[in-house]
Amino acid sequence: MIRCKTSKEISGMGHSMKRKEDDRFLQGKGNYVDDIQLPGMLHMDIVRSPYAYAKIKSINTEAALAVPGVIAVVTGKDLEQYNLHWMPTLMSDTQMVLPTDTVMYQSQEVAAVIATDRYAARDGREAVMVEYEPMKAVVDPYKALEPDAPVLRSDKEGKTDNHIWHWEVGDKDATEKLFNEADVVVKEQMHIPRIHVSSIETCGCVADYDKVENHLTMYMTTQAPHAIRTVIALVAGHVGLTEEKVRVISPDIGGGFGGKVPVYPGYVIAIAVSFLVGKPVKWVEDRSENLQADSFARDYHITAEMAGTKEGKILGTRFKILADHGYTDAAANPSKFPTGLFSIGTGSYDYGTAYMEADAVYTNKPPGGVAYRCSFRVTEAVHAIERITDRFAMEVGKDPAQLRMENFIKKEDFPWKSPTGWEYDSGDYHAGLKLAMDTVEYDKLRVEQAEKRKNGELMGIGISTFTEIVGAGPSKDFDILGIKMFDSAEIRVHPTGKAIARFGTKSQGQGHETTYAQIIAEELGIPAAHIQIEEGDTDTAPYGLGTYASRSTPTAGAAAAVAARKLRDKAKKIAAYLLEVSEEDLEWEPGKFFVKGAPEKVKTIQELVFAAYTNHPQGMEAGFEATHYYDPPNLTFPSGAYICVVDIDKETFEIKVRRFVAIDDCGNIINPMIVQGQVHGGLTQGLAPAMYEELIYDEDGNILNGTLMDYLVPTAVESPSWETGHTVTPSPHHPIGAKGVGESPTVGAPPAIANAIVDALSPYGITHMDIPITPYKIWKTLKAKGVIE
């Protein structure tokens, strides 16, 4: 049970307050980019490449311009005149806005059609004739590194291969020595496939440039509006769009999951066209464009190894990664972290030796490397460690739960230094797994499984006990394009004691309008219902780096608490003044200060705020406002213990997830109902790559499943009945002890499911299967093994 310090009326932390934003969402009154209609607005559609790699011989726009309503067709050559045909990526690589001569991946933007309505734009797109000369595409990242592979980025001077960067962490020599001498070494080759966030709302914008005011308002599906404004000003400052002349508005967003962090060519083209014609330009992708061209996630090929003793003590791990980045490195990572936070991959286990290395390559596939609801490559890391841990348990003949219990970092050993350099803030891994095991009745399940195996039935139990790393991040290490990864809150309390608070983050469904209000309610005792939350408008909100990687609560949530405490200090001064006592004589209870030992001498927060405007002490600044920019001292390390039970049909190999128990530890909980909702959504997005989702390309770089008919996003029907629970281990360094939860389930679920399926198939000698694990894949695997005819 979660204990609440505040009354239900105040609804501070721990209350399952209904989401304030849901009134408008449930009544269809949300305001998304595509809802925005401006006078004279033009519409844009984009011609895309049917080839993965081709020379553009010619672009004929005549027929398109003849379509009624079409007013312009923009090509790379047009943008070249303004030096706008290239743009930087978040990882300081370069990306075409529109090509002048070569296309590098299927569905790449080739030209933009501008028309007076959406239908004409689409008909115009159909009429643009592009002549291509296809070239042999490089699709396989291993082949991309072969010496005779064509050099894809010939636009980069001096580039002689397709290698992007090398990264490593840990002690290579010590790890090698350990592996050479260890009793037991296990190794598996894993592919964490390319997937796509497929948020319900696709990406889009309305670029509205006002020639008279020389001012750009950019309505945009972005998770990081402030950073985007700075980027626009840096890129377009030379044409007069300096930062005070740019306003980015991120209205309601229908799901982000990392896919709305990058800058896509469509945004840039829309700005350029609006700038040139002085009219608003709307661009909204359709579903297939979103799936085929926008940033992918994952696509890591990992060789995972674990060394240990015959008794099952883990001694070390070694991971080698090949990262397929597609045409350019457009990953959304903090600048100094090309593999994101993959180095969390030593996991929840107590050992001191590890080495990880990664190489990134270019291929003829769309660029990306976004989160898919995961803190910077943590899903890849967790999959590697949790799968190889099971493999190790199998090798030494130990129950995987038992083996984990024996290897966990102990509660009393936190803060704990990991072999790759992190300092885990807090955790109680034993308690989490124990609760999960008790909930699922683990021992009984193992007995049942043994019985079933005698009859040839396929039942599996899979565990994942993961450690997350979120809340990027401390300014000494974390920046994006040089901007430090703090985040901000600004609270303004009106004379009647009601408040508005603004943030540098941007909710895309996380429920910020409720949870931030609850944090402030907790600290100030003002009812959360009377605290209005605003985000997403760069003209009004304080600067921040946005919402992704489970960072909002760890950073902006902390900023809210600290700003509220500044106000509480001010309230205390006013209370002392009004009650004619010294500050030391006052005691705080949510919503009021009273004199110690004389509770009838009391001032409510509402009275104190009113006094700040009507009767404030001489020498004190009037008003009741505070701002805080929170620079986290460390990241936070949420954790979880997940257990999955599957039954597999022994003829069709259909997989039924019978149970899934998820015990999360995200530190102190702000709103249990929202946390549960986040966990349900996250688990479903963990089920997705485990059993359904993968972007599949043929050897020519054609996408084979470019619509939702074949890119299989699971629905409520596929989702099991999630059983959730929690342990609470507060973060010692976070002002309210919270850690972040949005991504834990997406990160932790896939290996639990994969481990369960492999466990079910282990009597056939299966030790590993790559996700997504489908009935067809099981059939093929068993056939190759000669198990079935």
Added chain:
Amino acid sequence: MIPAPFDYAAPATLAEAFSLLEQHGDEAKILAGGHSLIPMMKLRFASPEFLVDINNIPGLSHIKEENGYLKIGALTRETELDESEVIRSKYPIFTDASKLIADPQVRNMGTVGGNIAHGDAANDHPAVMLALRAEVDISSSEGTRSVPIDEFFYGFYMTAVQPHEILTEIRIPIPNGKTGNAYHKLERKVGDYATAGVAVQITIDDAGVCTYIGIGLTNVNPVPLRAVRSEEVLLGQKVTDELIKEAAKYASEDCNPSEDLRGDEAYKRSMVNVLVKRIIHKALERAHA
């Protein structure tokens, strides 16, 4: 996701519809539930210049037993099948199938007539109709002709329905004796077309001898397939596990699946084998019940 320009009319009578179809010939398409046609238009795989919406025409939507037939009007929605008392009690094969067709939104609009007139071997009703030996009524200004289901499917998106014609009714002989029917398909997720699907109707006499058998297969052949050899194995015989296995094996050999993301040929044959066995057993169970 935006179709090419087209014209549209929603006539109130069959006669008007016929005249529009005659007038526009190949350029016209009939719009029923729209849940196969409109997606194809939005993806610009189809660009008909004229749509004849038949939803306002009375007399095309019904489910009734009459003169030895179960009669289903072409405009009957999947949801209506699902909710029909006579279907639920005597023809559970239809509810088996419609439950597996897409999602409730699609089923509220999609029609049984459109499902077979679309001529797609991936749709589920064709196999069901094959198993039930349906007859299809096709009308035009010249009158109505009746086509046995075995002669209905010509090829990929091609059926016996000509451009000037409208499918009006599907008729299914009312089975007698101990009869059971069932349908099942394997799908990758809800709303997916079948990896493989199997429809079975079987009648047995008191001695357990099979007096009627119909087996139809979904999405494992260029056109919806009746598993003739499998039927022959069982017809007139006392049904045994051995015979069912043989029938399943024949079906897996006689279909002609093509490789796609759902699986390769061998996998699909193997799934047909498993499904035929299971669905015959299920139909038998229902026959005994």
